[in-house]
Every structure is written in C-alpha cells, then in structure tokens.
Amino acid sequence: MDLRDYLRIFHKNWILIALCALVGVAVAAVFSLMATPKYKAETELYVSVRAGDTAATTDLVQGTSFARQAVTSYVSVVDSASVLDRVIKELKLDTTPGALAAKVSAESPLNTVLIDITVTDDDPQRAADIANSVGKNTSYIVTNKLENAQGGASLVNVQTIQPATTPTRPSSPNVPINVLLGLLVGLGVGILASFLRSILDTRIHNAHDIEQVTDRPILGAVSFDPSAKKRPLIVHADPRNPRAESFRSLRTNLQFVNIGGPRSYVITSSVPGEGKSTTAANLAISLAETGARVALIDGDLRLPKVAEYMGIEGAVGLTDVLIGRAELTDVLQKWGRGQLYVLPAGAIPPNPSELLGSAVMANLINDLTSEFDFVLVDAPPLLLVTDAAVISKLTGGAILAAASGRTKKNELAAAVRALDHIDSRLVGVVVTMLPVKGPDSYGYGVYGYGVQNEIVDDEVSDHRVRRAAQA
Known part of the structure; x- marks a missing residue:
C-alpha cells in the first residue's frame, strides 16, 4: 500500500472514524461526570539529626549523611499500621489501617532528607486533616519509638515544614485529559476498524483493485446512474451527459487495442447485474457515431x-x-441514422451453448466481421454459463464489465481464469457503476461549453429510442 491507498481508506471511512472519535469523547465525558471527585492534600516532612553544641563539622556531615540514608526507611513508616492506628483514633475515622493505607502515599526526592506525603480522599477537608495527622504521627513514631535510644532524647528530628491545606479543586477526574484520551482512543479504534473493513472488503472499487487481479488494461470507467434502467441508451438519450462521454472514451480506447486484428468482441461480465448489456448497446451507438459500420448481436x-x-x-x-429458419439479412435490423445494425436474440432455445459454439455461429461471426467495421456480441456472465467463453473463441477477444462496489475480486479473477483456460484473449476491463463522489469516484470533464447537464424526460427518451429504431 502506498500513501494514496491510505488516503483513500481515510477518505472512504472518515464518517466511521469521526463517529468512533465522537463516541470516545462521549464515553470519556460521561465517565468523568459520573466519577466521584477525588481531592489530594500534601504535606512535607524534614528529617534531621541533632548534634551537640560542641559538635564538629565532621559530626554534622555524618549526621546529614545518616539522615539521607534513614529517610528511605522512614518513607515506609508513613503508611504503617503503627502510624495509621493513631491517625484513626485521633480523627475518629470509621475505617481500618489497611483501607486508610490505600489513600496514603509517600516518597522522598532523590538525595534529600524530605518526605512528601499525599492523601487522596473524596472529602477535601478530611484529606487535609488526614495528611496533617499522618505527618504528625509519623514524626512521633520515628522520634519516640524507632530512634529513641534507651529512653533518652532521640537524635533524629522529624518536623513538618509544609502543612497540608484544604484543596479547592479535585485532582480527579481530570476532564480535559480524559476527553483527550477518549478522543485518541476513539480515533485509534476508528482507524483500526477502517483498515479491517478495507482488508475484509473483497469487492472491486477502483482501478487499483482491478490491477491486483489482471494486468489487462482498463478500457473505460462509467459512473453509477440510478436512472439507468429508465434510459439505458444514455449516449442516444442524453449525448452531453458525462456517462455518454465515458462511453465515447471507451470507444476511443477500443479503437487502439486491436489494430490490425479482427474488430469483433464479446462483451460479458463475471456475474449478472454488472451493466454488460447497457455497455454493449451504448458502445455500439458511440462507434456508429463515428461513421463506422457496427453490428450489435444479442x-x-x-x-x-x-x-x-x-x-x-x-x-x-x-x-x-442459427437453426436455419431465417436468413441473416431478414432479421438484421438497422437502428438509428448511422450504420448500426442490431441482431436480436430471437426465441430462447433449450441448448444455447451448443448453438453459440456451432460452426454456423462461427461462420456468422466471420461474415459479419468481414462486412462490418465492428462486431459486438452481448453474452451471458462467464461464471454462470459457458456461452461467453465459447463466443470469445470466435471473436477477437472479450471485454469484461466489472461493477464497482458489487463485483468481488475472486469473481473477477475466476472470470479471467475462465478465459485463460481456453486461451481466449481478454481485451480489457470496463469499470461500471463507479460512485460519482468519494475516493472511488471517477472525474468527468465538462463536455461542451456552458451548462451541459441537460435533463431529459423519460417519455422523451423513450420516444427518441423508438424513432431511432424505426429510422
């Protein structure tokens, strides 16, 4: 995958990513609003070693060094049961030393004789009271119980240098931080879901997907039109429509892919509903517009x-x-003002594959190829029946229609293999039903000058088709 692939995934799934981000923000906001506020109160103790009036400088240095070494042990005394029992009795708290220890933390900054005590509680005043009581009772335990040699005065002095004050703002939940984390997590989930969606999506969406299946050229790209069923012959009904111009681009590309060879093609698809018949009809009309003699066979x-x-x-x-019941010249119908002739399917036979693979069909294709500039055969989907594969051996090659967002990669690959197995030539692929917006859309230039988005009424379109067929 290159940068364009990543950008296409982001562009295609931006709604999903945005939705996941909003959900992450909403969850974080709800969690922050529903969480019980916690308050932190901090106090600081200073540990020193007493020295006599006649103490030398060396004694003072040794005392300071001892205090630095001992302070790490005193940190563990802060949340000990001997200290917290006195705190509970002093403040008349309804708790146990173990439960109270979960609210008390202590640490000593590196290379200092300081002890920082932090108490977290859902009541700000109680947090300050507990912090001050812990500091006071830690000093008492250290100086009167742990460092009181033989009942005399303790050489270690622990005093409070920064008493705890009542906090005015809760320390948690931190709403801005929580919302930011929710946003980041939501974005991460959305991006991951987008990539999983892209990996698990096996449908054809753009030219890059087709290039992963076959190295044959993409002859044309036709956008999706919800009204295609009402006016399938867009080249005739609305010549200035961007879809009509796309069929003319297909016509131009087709004129250069088989120079010097027979210009007879079977137009098929992998599965039904990919627009092969409309592609064949519109391509035939656009070829006839150039003055070429075109035969369209159903x-x-x-x-x-x-x-x-x-x-x-x-x-x-x-x-x-094919069964000898009619002559070709009797059933070949001229369509429109150009040199387009249409051979309809006629009655549906019980043995289509046998008829299409017969010597009579081969002679018919050869006769039409010698008489017309282009011969187009609309054939059934390749993966359902063998008709298209049989006809492709009688023509100059096959043109595959692949619908964006509908045809699966494995279906297109199977259709390509079906042609390869019989050594039939795949001329190229026509991508149909491309979205008009989004990362997989196909860009159209404005055809002509001025405003060209002509809206043709369905009845007028039908009338034009009937009039062209009668011409």
Missing part, C-alpha cells in the same frame, strides 16, 4: 436485453438464423 440466449433496450422487435433473431 448473444445472451438465456436472458436477452438488447431488443428491449434498443426498442426493436426481438421475436425473431439470432436463434432463427
């Missing part, structure tokens, strides 16, 4: 759609020619 003898899309009578067609 080779889908199982679920024919070309006659319906082109607005012509389809009761008699390819099937009748």
